Amino acid sequence: xxxxxQNANQFVFGLDIGTxxxxxxxxxxxxxxxxxxxxxxxxxxxxxxxDGQIHDIGRVGRTIAEVKAELEGQLEAKLTDVxxxxxxxxxxxxxxxxxxxxxxxxxxxxxxxxTLDLLGVDHAQQILKERNDTRYKFYCVxxxxxxxxxxxEVFSNIEGHKAEKISEDVIVTFLPEDVVDGLxxxxxxxxxxxxxxxxxxxxxxxxxxxxxxxxxxxxxxxxGAGTSDICVTRDGxxxxxxxxxxxxxxxxxxxxxxxxxxxxxxxxMKLTSGMADEVExxxxxxxxxxxxxxxxxxxxxDTVDKITTEVAEKIKELNGDKSVSAAFVVGGGGKIHGFxxxxxxxxxxxxxxxxxxxxxxxxxxxxxxxxxxxxPLLVTPIGICLNYYDxxxxxxxVRFNGERLKLYDNSHLTIVDAALQAGFPxxxxxxxxxxxxxxxxxxxxxxxxxxxxxxxxxxxxxRVVSINTPLVPNSEITxxxxxxxxEAVSTIEQLDEYTSSTITFQVNGIxxxxxxxxxxxxxxxxxxxxxxxxxxxxTRNFYTIGQLAEFMDVRIDEEAGIILNGKPADMGxxxxxxxxxxxxxxxxxxxxxxxxxxxxxxxxxAGPEEVSTEESADSAAEVHETEASVAAESVTxxxxxxxxxxxxxxxxxxEPAVETNTDSAAExxxxxxxxxxxxxxxxxxxxxxxxxxITLSGKEEYxxxxxxxxIDFDLSxxxxxxxxxxxxxxxxxxxxxxxxxxxxxxxxxxxY
Numbered sequence: 001x002x003x004x005x006q007n008a009n010q011f012v013f014g015l016d017i018g019t020x021x022x023x024x025x026x027x028x029x030x031x032x033x034x035x036x037x038x039x040x041x042x043x044x045x046x047x048x049x050x051d052g053q054i055h056d057i058g059r060v061g062r063t064i065a066e067v068k069a070e071l072e073g074q075l076e077a078k079l080t081d082v083x084x085x086x087x088x089x090x091x092x093x094x095x096x097x098x099x100x101x102x103x104x105x106x107x108x109x110x111x112x113x114x115t116l117d118l119l120g121v122d123h124a125q126q127i128l129k130e131r132n133d134t135r136y137k138f139y140c141v142x143x144x145x146x147x148x149x150x151x152x153e154v155f156s157n158i159e160g161h162k163a164e165k166i167s168e169d170v171i172v173t174f175l176p177e178d179v180v181d182g183l184x185x186x187x188x189x190x191x192x193x194x195x196x197x198x199x200x201x202x203x204x205x206x207x208x209x210x211x212x213x214x215x216x217x218x219x220x221x222x223x224g225a226g227t228s229d230i231c232v233t234r235d236g237x238x239x240x241x242x243x244x245x246x247x248x249x250x251x252x253x254x255x256x257x258x259x260x261x262x263x264x265x266x267x268x269m270k271l272t273s274g275m276a277d278e279v280e281x282x283x284x285x286x287x288x289x290x291x292x293x294x295x296x297x298x299x300x301x302d303t304v305d306k307i308t309t310e311v312a313e314k315i316k317e318l319n320g321d322k323s324v325s326a327a328f329v330v331g332g333g334g335k336i337h338g339f340x341x342x343x344x345x346x347x348x349x350x351x352x353x354x355x356x357x358x359x360x361x362x363x364x365x366x367x368x369x370x371x372x373x374x375x376p377l378l379v380t381p382i383g384i385c386l387n388y389y390d391x392x393x394x395x396x397x398v399r400f401n402g403e404r405l406k407l408y409d410n411s412h413l414t415i416v417d418a419a420l421q422a423g424f425p426x427x428x429x430x431x432x433x434x435x436x437x438x439x440x441x442x443x444x445x446x447x448x449x450x451x452x453x454x455x456x457x458x459x460x461x462x463r464v465v466s467i468n469t470p471l472v473p474n475s476e477i478t479x480x481x482x483x484x485x486x487e488a489v490s491t492i493e494q495l496d497e498y499t500s501s502t503i504t505f506q507v508n509g510i511x512x513x514x515x516x517x518x519x520x521x522x523x524x525x526x527x528x529x530x531x532x533x534x535x536x537x538x539t540r541n542f543y544t545i546g547q548l549a550e551f552m553d554v555r556i557d558e559e560a561g562i563i564l565n566g567k568p569a570d571m572g573x574x575x576x577x578x579x580x581x582x583x584x585x586x587x588x589x590x591x592x593x594x595x596x597x598x599x600x601x602x603x604x605x606a607g608p609e610e611v612s613t614e615e616s617a618d619s620a621a622e623v624h625e626t627e628a629s630v631a632a633e634s635v636t637x638x639x640x641x642x643x644x645x646x647x648x649x650x651x652x653x654x655e656p657a658v659e660t661n662t663d664s665a666a667e668x669x670x671x672x673x674x675x676x677x678x679x680x681x682x683x684x685x686x687x688x689x690x691x692x693x694i695t696l697s698g699k700e701e702y703x704x705x706x707x708x709x710x711i712d713f714d715l716s717x718x719x720x721x722x723x724x725x726x727x728x729x730x731x732x733x734x735x736x737x738x739x740x741x742x743x744x745x746x747x748x749x750x751x752y
Contacts, residue, residue, distance in 0.1 A: 011037065013071070013192075014083045014384035015064060016200075017183065019049045019225035019249065020267065022060075023381040024067040026075060029389055034382065036367045038074040042067050043264070050226060053087065054182040061189030068190050081195035083388045084183055085203045085380070087227055092138055092174040093241045094124035095146075099167035103449075108150070108158050108166055114468070115430075116168055117143065118416055122426045124172035138174040139407065139421065145170050146239050173199070173241060196388045201229040201241055203383030208328050208357045209233060219315045219324045221343070222380060223333030225249045228311055232318045240318035244310045248333030251300045258299055260284050269296060274335050297337045304338055312346030326353040330379040396473040400424075413471040415458055419479060428481035429456050429467055435487040439535040441497055448531070451485035492518045493527035497539050505548060506580040509704075509725070514551050516540060545581065546571035553587070560584035566708075689744040702738040713746060724749045 016023040021043040027036040048059035072079055098119040100112065121143055128138055146169040148158045158166055180197070187194055204222045214233040222229040226249055230242040248270070255266035260283045272279045273296040280290045316323055327347060329340055334356055344354040359374040365382055372378075396413070398405050400422045407413060407421050419429055434450025457480040458467050492498050501516045517524050517540040520531075524540070531537070545564070549556050549571070556562065562569045563582035575581060685696040687707070694710045696702045704725060725732045726745040738744075 011075070011077070011079075012083060012385045012388045013079050013081065013195075014381055014388070015067070015187070016381040016384055017049070017054075017060065017064070017084060017186070019087075019227075020044065022063050022067050023378075024064075024071050025378075025381045025385055026071050026079070027385055029386070033364045033366060034386060036365060036369075036372070036382070038071045039367070039369060039372060039378075039381070040067050040070040040074070042070075047263070053179060053226075054186055057182055057185050058189065060186040064186060064192070065190040068192065080191075080193060082187060082192045083196040083198070083384050084187060084194060085198050085200045085384050085387075086175055086179055086183060087200050087224070087229065087243075091199060091201075091229075091241055091243060092128060092176075094127050094172045094174070095169065095240070096120060096124050096127060096172070097167060097169050098123050099149075099165055101165045102163065105162050105164050108161050108163050110159055112166065113148075113159060114416075116166055117145065117170070118420065118426060120145075120168055120170035121172055121417075122420055124170070125420065125423075128174055136176040136178060138176050139180065143170050143172040144238055146237065171238075171240065175199075198384065198387040199241075200224075200380055201231045202238075203387050204229070204330050204380045205231055205233070205238065205383070206386050207379045207383040208330050208361050210361075211236075214238070217319065217325045219319070219327040219347075221311055221315075221327060221329045221331075221334065223247050223307075223329060223331040223339070224380075225252075225333065228307065228331075228333065230311065230314055230318065232315065232324060234319075242314045242318045244307075244314050246307045246310055248331075248336070250303050250307060251333070251336055254300060254303055255296065259289070270300075270336060271332070273297065274337050293337070300336060301338065304336060304342055308339060308342040308346050311343060315347065323347045323349055325349070328355060328357045330357050330376045332377045334376060396471065398471060398473065398475045398477055400477045401479060407471070415460070415465065415467045415469050415471065415477060415479070418471060418477055419467070424479060425481070429479070431455050431482050432484045434485040437488040437490060437531060437533050439531055439533070439537060441495060441537045442539060448488040448490040450488040453483035453485040456480060456482040490531045491527065492520075492525060492529045492531065492537070495537070497537075498527065501539055503541060503543065503577050505543070505575055506578065506723075507548070507552070508582060512548070512552060514543060514548065517543065517547070542574045542576045544571065545569055545573050545575060545583075548575060548581065549583075549585065552585075554585040555587070557584040557586070685738060685740050687738060687740070687742045687744055690746060696738070704732050704736045704738060704744070706738070707744055707746070711746070723747075 010028040011026050012028060014025045016025075021041050023041045024039065025036055026038045027034055029035070042063055044059065044063055046056070046059060048054065048056035048063070054060050068079055068082075098116065100116050100119060106112075124143070132138065148155050149167040150158050150161055150163040151165055152167070155161065183197070184194055201220065201222055205220050208220050209218060215236050217232070217234045219230060219232050224247050226245070226247055228244050228247045230244070231238050232240045232242075251270055252263060252266045255261065255269050256263055259266070259269070259281065261269070261281055262284065265281055265283075269279050269281050273293040276293060278290055278292055279296060280288065282288045312323075315327070324347065326349065327343060329343070334340065340354045340356060341351050344351040347354065356376050357379060358376040362374040362378065362382065365374070365378075367374075396407055398407065398418055400418050401424075403422065405418060405422055407418060416429060420426065431452040431454060433452050436447055436449045438445065438447045440446060456467065458465055458469070459478045460469060460472075460475050462476075495518070498515060498518055502513050503516050504511055504513045506512070515527070518527075518529075519525070519538045519540050520529060520535050522536075543551070545556070545562055556571065558571065560583070562571070562573070564573050564575065565579055569581075683697070683701075685702050687694055687696065689707050689711050690713075692711065694707065696706060696710065704727065724745070724747050727736060727738070728743050729745075732744075
């Protein structure tokens with residue numbers, strides 16, 4: 001007792017509140033050993049509990065108070081906090097699988113695993129709600145991950161690995177509100193506060209099956225008075241919990257009916273039959289009898305057979321429809337003659353692999369009361385005390401968005417657990433992306449994701465915290481749901497295919513680089529077109545003459561004629577890469593509204609609705625043709641020195657305008673008259689072209705492009721090369737006026 005007094009401040013008080021009795025244990029742990037300073041058991045005076053559940057809170061509370069008073073007397077110390085356990089009869093378990101896919105291969109972090117676990121708990125809660133056809137509300141009391149997977153392959157630890165998808169199999173356990181409230185109320189009536197709440201099968205397994213044994217496929221059966229609680233271990237963890245509503249009371253009631261004795265006498269007879277050859281008892285008529293123990297064994301045989309059959313079937317069900325390697329039995333109900341042997345037969349395993357666990361698993365438990373015998377009855381009471389050190393679980397109360405909430409505290413509770421318990425949508429905790437848009441570009445699938453929304457705003461007692469902040473009892477928690485981000489919005493001009501894909505034409509000798517037109521569902525759309533779900537987008541490798549003029553923002557003088565690769569053309573003619581166009585054009589007049597060619601809504605006209613295969617082939621064959629064109633020169637900006645930096649197009653043959661008082665060179669171009677061709681006066685011009693003397697005749701004035709009517713130069717042989725045009729060794733434009741005696745060079749140059 002001296003040692004007990006020395007460790008009084010370390011005492012742990014555990015109560016095993018059973019159907020038939022209440023067992024109180026007070027002790028402390030030193031190293032691996034547990035020292036029981038005091039223990040007391042008292043039977044219920046009436047059947048205040050049935051099948052592990054409290055029916056008369058007041059009577060159970062009085063029994064607890066008597067146990068408490070007795071222990072306080074033994075210890076000469078005040079007991080205020082107690083550890084308790086709930087019977088497995090009211091335990092609900094849900095086994096489920098969940099997965100989490102990443103947008104791309106990702107290194108798995110602890111946060112990802114936590115999110116996966118939460119998905120498992122949330123999914124299990126939804127399953128339980130669908131199955132629950134009662135008015136009771138169930139609380140999640142914990143979860144146990146059975147297996148983790150990466151890309152559908154089993155991993156013991158997935159953190160740090162790269163994965164496209166992670167998943168898990170998880171067991172989630174629940175308790176109903178009335179069971180928890182009943183236990184708390186009964187304990188409260190005895191003047192005690194609950195320091196820790198666990199489950200009876202968990203308490204039992206802490207003592208009966210050491211962690212080293214849990215790698216094996218073993219079942220533990222706690223046969224109490226009203227229920228037989230079962231758990232199964234494999235691969236180092238508990239993989240399943242279960243219960244059947246048959247246990248020792250089934251046998252006791254059979255003895256009551258057969259021998260006409262009260263319940264307590266029947267309990268005495270049942271226990272004695274397992275320890276002595278004969279049993280002496282007194283019936284309700286006050287007649288004393290002595291019978292051989294075998295008579296009670298014969299009487300209870302069929303009931304034991306029924307119970308063991310149910311237990312074995314439940315074990316197999318929990319173990320994936322197969323038997324276990326071994327089974328341990330604890331609790332008073334398992335001490336009845338023949339129980340372990342019959343259970344072994346039902347499990348189809350050798351009888352020596354089913355055994356009562358008692359003294360051999362209590363070797364590290366020491367009793368101050370020498371008269372206490374180490375027995376299977378004591379496994380659960382000791383386990384309740386030891387569970388305090390291992391888990392320190394209890395229920396805590398918080399307020400969540402204005403409502404009182406009771407949570408089973410597994411010492412790892414966070415704000416997320418409270419949110420899930422309250423039924424707060426899991427998706428409302430994390431930022432949610434807006435709707436994505438899926439489409440194809442040149443036949444390849446493409447997706448643009450929506451923008452992420454804002455995270456949930458989480459506050460505890462008015463302070464903004466993270467969703468993983470640990471819970472503190474009596475906290476005031478408020479959560480404003482996360483928001484959904486904006487839907488995905490993408491335009492054609494944001495596509496890489498649009499920004500990086502161009503097409504170049506030679507217009508009146510000037511290289512004009514244009515973005516490729518984009519066709520959506522068969523129709524041309526402007527660059528600011530907003531892509532819609534399911535759109536089929538194609539880039540087009542040609543322009544029409546009208547579209548090119550629109551892009552350059554010029555007006556074509558169709559009466560003056562349009563030349564495409566040396567052939568007459570019109571506004572609908574197709575132009576491919578490196579095609580050469582000659583036209584007479586002018587800028588739009590100031591203030592004049594620009595109407596897009598073919599349409600007035602500023603959408604490009606698609607040109608010909610259909611381009612036949614033959615036409616496409618012919619056009620493609622002309623892609624590298626580069627022919628001379630007639631005239632539209634760039635009007636330079638007032639500050640530009642180079643006519644290649646053109647803002648507009650000047651009519652062929654017109655002299656460049658010199659701007660002095662206008663705002664821009666473009667205005668001058670707009671004011672410049674369009675020159676229509678007139679009958680030229682006959683004039684001869686003598687030049688040298690590619691080392692050949694040539695005489696030009698039939699026109700009043702000649703420009704560079706005219707030489708192609710006099711020299712042998714194959715304009716269709718570009719093959720991707722650029723044409724070089726020189727007058728007297730200087731780069732020349734197609735519309736540059738020729739002078740008598742000019743030396744002209746024209747040839748192809750490779751593009752590097």
